[in-house]
Amino acid sequence: xxxxxxxxxxxxxxxxxxxxxxxxxxxxxxxxxxxxxxxxxxxxxxxxxxxxxxxxxxxxxxxxxxxxxxxxxxxxxxxxxxxxxxxxxxxxxxxxxxxxxxxxxxxxxxxxxxxxxxxxxxxxxxxx
Numbered sequence: 001x002x003x004x005x006x007x008x009x010x011x012x013x014x015x016x017x018x019x020x021x022x023x024x025x026x027x028x029x030x031x032x033x034x035x036x037x038x039x040x041x042x043x044x045x046x047x048x049x050x051x052x053x054x055x056x057x058x059x060x061x062x063x064x065x066x067x068x069x070x071x072x073x074x075x076x077x078x079x080x081x082x083x084x085x086x087x088x089x090x091x092x093x094x095x096x097x098x099x100x101x102x103x104x105x106x107x108x109x110x111x112x113x114x115x116x117x118x119x120x121x122x123x124x125x126x127x128x
Contacts, residue, residue: 022047022048024045024047024048024049024114024115024116024118025047025118026045026046026047026118027046027112027114027118027119027120028043028044028045028046028047028051028112028113028114028118028119028120029043029044029046029112029120030042030043030044030054030110030112030120030122031043032056032108032110032122032124034101034106034108037100037101037102037103038096038097038100038101039056039058039089039096039097039101039108040094040095040096040097041054041094041095041096041110042093042094042095043092043093043095043112043120044093045114045115045118047114047116047118049114049115049116049118050092050114050115051092051093051112051113051114051115052092052113052114052115053088053089053092053112053113054088054089054091054092054095054110054111054112054113055086055087055088055089055110055111055112055113056086056087056089056097056108056109056110056111057069057084057085057086057087057108057109057110057111058087058097058101058106058107058108059081059084059085059106059107059109060075060102060104060105060106060107061081061105061107062078063078064081065078065079065080065081066078066079066080066081066084066107067079068084068085069085069087069099069101069102070085070087071087071098071099072099073099073100073101073102074102075102084109086109086111087099107123107124108124109121109122109123109124110122
C-alpha cells in the first residue's frame with residue numbers, strides 16, 4: 001500500500017532556522033508503505049523549516065467503530081473512529097513504525113509536523 005497526499009493550507013508561520021528567517025507556509029509531504037506487516041515511509045518539508053516528527057495511526061474498523069493499534073502492537077477496545085490514537089514513528093525523513101502490524105484489513109493515517117507547526121494528514125484506503 002502506498003499513500004502520497006498533499007495537505008490543506010495552514011496559516012503562515014515564520015521559521016528562524018539558518019541565517020535568514022523565511023515564511024514557511026507549506027505543509028510537509030509524506031509517503032507510506034506497508035511491507036511484511038510493517039509501516040514505513042518518507043517525509044520531507046516543502047518549506048524551509050524541516051520535519052519535526054511523524055505520527056502514525058493504525059486501525060481496524062469494525063462496524064462504525066475502530067480498534068487502534070497500541071505501542072505493544074495490540075489492538076485496543078473499539079471506540080469512535082474519529083478519536084484516533086497516534087504512535088510516534090522512528091526517524092523523520094525516513095521513518096518506520098516500531099511495531100508489527102496485526103493481520104487483516106487496516107486503515108493507516110500518517111501525520112507529519114514540520115518545525116513551525118504546519119501539518120500534513122494523509123489517509124489510506126483500507127487494505128487487506
